[in-house]
Amino acid sequence: MSKRTFKVWRGDGKGGEFKTFEVQVDPGMVVLDVLHRIQANDANDLALRWNCKAGKCGSCSMEINGKPKLACMTRMNVFEETETITCQPLKTFPVIKDLVTDVSWNYAQNKRIPKFKPRPREADGTHRMYQEDVDRVQEFRKCIECYLCQDVCHVIRDRDRKDAFVGPRFMIRLASLEMHPLDTDDRIPEIRKEFGSGLCNITRCCTEVCPEHINITDNGIIPLKERVVDRYFDPVAIIGRKLFGIRKRTVPRTPVGEAGKAKEE
Numbered sequence: 001m002s003k004r005t006f007k008v009w010r011g012d013g014k015g016g017e018f019k020t021f022e023v024q025v026d027p028g029m030v031v032l033d034v035l036h037r038i039q040a041n042d043a044n045d046l047a048l049r050w051n052c053k054a055g056k057c058g059s060c061s062m063e064i065n066g067k068p069k070l071a072c073m074t075r076m077n078v079f080e081e082t083e084t085i086t087c088q089p090l091k092t093f094p095v096i097k098d099l100v101t102d103v104s105w106n107y108a109q110n111k112r113i114p115k116f117k118p119r120p121r122e123a124d125g126t127h128r129m130y131q132e133d134v135d136r137v138q139e140f141r142k143c144i145e146c147y148l149c150q151d152v153c154h155v156i157r158d159r160d161r162k163d164a165f166v167g168p169r170f171m172i173r174l175a176s177l178e179m180h181p182l183d184t185d186d187r188i189p190e191i192r193k194e195f196g197s198g199l200c201n202i203t204r205c206c207t208e209v210c211p212e213h214i215n216i217t218d219n220g221i222i223p224l225k226e227r228v229v230d231r232y233f234d235p236v237a238i239i240g241r242k243l244f245g246i247r248k249r250t251v252p253r254t255p256v257g258e259a260g261k262a263k264e265e
Contacts, residue, residue, distance in 0.1 A: 004079075005085070006021045006023055008021060008035070008088075009098065012098075019043070031064055031071040031074040032060050047100045053072045058147070061090055068148040069209070092152075092153070106145070110173070116185075119182055129181035144211070149206035149207075149210055172220045178227070
């Protein structure tokens, strides 16, 4: 057992500062364990989120030594013995108290995404699809909604474009729907205009911090951007539409108050 130095941000939306704690650390501890020890012995009112302590709920997201991480998956033995460990809330979202931020903006984005609309079942009452198509979208379903990718995204964090870009987490959700072999909806117009695919310049910072190792950029965002380009900026497709009357596919969508009416994008 050794004593380690922790600097933990204390405060709320109005302001705050880092407080220093000297904590006894046992072998095998993770950062969340140490924060719980601080909470129990030195700062009973320290606010932090956690739930599973197994890297599957995404609750204990924070910035540790300036990097977005899960506190429950960050082992103490990765730091030097003399290193000071700094814990602070996610910078992209408003602080509620101490290490807890208000991530409700993300829930609002999720509600905006058009839902899964499967095609009709085949004559024998089943759905059929290739295993490779299943595997492709299964990767995206590993997301634990820790919002580390949202926190590190420079479009949201540095440029504060929450008004125009849904962020990597929801680009991945859009990819999981748009690439689903049974889905019939066409979300490309929304991906371009409402969800801001063009604002991402593929720095891959979101992929680097994902605790589930989802290849967010290469497998999700880039293919969506390519579909937008094919639809709106491919000169061959544009000429084909003008010369031969090739039209965009009609989407069987049901707008509010217009049940059964197909919408053409």
